[in-house]
Amino acid sequence: MARKIEDTCQLEICCFDLESVCLAEQEGIAAIELCTHYTEGGLFPGERLIQEARQAFSGELRVMIRARPGDFIYSDQEVMTMCEQVQQALALGANGITFGCLNSDREIAWEHIERIQDVSEAGITWTFHRAIDLIRDVPSALQSLTHSGVHRVLTSGGRPRAVDAMEVLQQYQDIVNAHMSIVAAGHVRPDQIPSFRAAGLTSIHSAASNRPDGRADAHLLHQLNQQWCNLV
Numbered sequence: 001m002a003r004k005i006e007d008t009c010q011l012e013i014c015c016f017d018l019e020s021v022c023l024a025e026q027e028g029i030a031a032i033e034l035c036t037h038y039t040e041g042g043l044f045p046g047e048r049l050i051q052e053a054r055q056a057f058s059g060e061l062r063v064m065i066r067a068r069p070g071d072f073i074y075s076d077q078e079v080m081t082m083c084e085q086v087q088q089a090l091a092l093g094a095n096g097i098t099f100g101c102l103n104s105d106r107e108i109a110w111e112h113i114e115r116i117q118d119v120s121e122a123g124i125t126w127t128f129h130r131a132i133d134l135i136r137d138v139p140s141a142l143q144s145l146t147h148s149g150v151h152r153v154l155t156s157g158g159r160p161r162a163v164d165a166m167e168v169l170q171q172y173q174d175i176v177n178a179h180m181s182i183v184a185a186g187h188v189r190p191d192q193i194p195s196f197r198a199a200g201l202t203s204i205h206s207a208a209s210n211r212p213d214g215r216a217d218a219h220l221l222h223q224l225n226q227q228w229c230n231l232v
Contacts, residue, residue, distance in 0.1 A: 011228040012062070012183065013216065014042070014207040020216035021053045023208075027225050032057060033098050033127070033205070035064035038214025041130070043069060044085045047092065054093035062096030062125060063089040065116065072102045072131040079112045083119045096125030098154070106136045108144065117149060127152040130185060139175055146179035154205055156186030163192045170199050190223035197231045204228065 013024045014033045024032050034053050035042035042064045045053070054061055065085045067078035074082070079101070086097055097120065101112035117126070128150050135141045138158070145153060155172060157165025162184040173182040184196050185205035196204060207214050208221035 010203060011224060012203070012205045013221065013224075014205060014214070015053070015216065016042075016207070016214040018049065018052050018056060020208075020214075021056050023216045023218050023221055025057045025059070027221055029059060029221075029225060031060035031062060031096070033062045033064060034094075035066075035098075037069065038207070038209075039212070040069035042066065042098075044082075044089075047088060050089055050092040050094065060095045060125065061093065062098050062127060063094040064129070065089070065097055065099040072100055072134070073104055074101055074109070074112060079115055082116055086116055086119050090121060090124065094124070096127060098127040098129050100129045100131030102131055102134060106134060108135065108141055110144075110148075113148065125152065126150045127154060127183070129154045130156065133158050138172070142172055142175045142180075146176050150180060152181045152183050152203060154183045154185040156184075160186060162186035162188055163195060166195065166199050169196075169201055173200055188224075190220070190227040193224070193227040194231060 010030045012031045012033055013029050015021045015024060016036055016038045034045050036045045037043040043066050044064055065082050067074055067081045099116055101109040103109040126149055128145060132138060132153055132155050156162040157168035159165040169182055169184055181203040183203040183205045184201050188204055188206040206224055208216040208224055210217055
């Protein structure tokens, strides 16, 4: 069953450990992205953490699919590894997949995207991660993604902080219209949420963390959720 666009309009917390997952559950967060290695931008979390997260979290569990740290230009063998990661994540109860593949021309590697999607199942949420910010022509890439089955695109608008690229993010959302959600991602903080919502952005991604390891802070997570709930 295809996802409705309104199903992806929400606050998503990026969790790098089980403690963060548990905090998200306690706060009543609707969706999390599960990964490890905060300093590397997130890697596949592995079987044990996915199992533990699925047991601890009752909302939508989205898993990062990434073969290694570094760039997003993958070999055929690495794509095969990512296909296996998708199958493993879904078998362990994941509801969504976060992924992204580029080619050497800094464009979307469609042949890899299709291989990864082919091993999945219907009804999951597909998210293209911040590899989008490395693409030379993001507007064209977004137009193509609207026909790919992807539901969400994580982006900071090419800036370190998403809040500093508000006009760009608005432009991106106008491009995808009702086909996908543009998800503001990049050092998102509670006091910025009203600005994102006023700009027409309905999806936010944050680790809710001030720590070098990315572990969520309970107070910051609560503030994010309160700001979000006050505006929904």
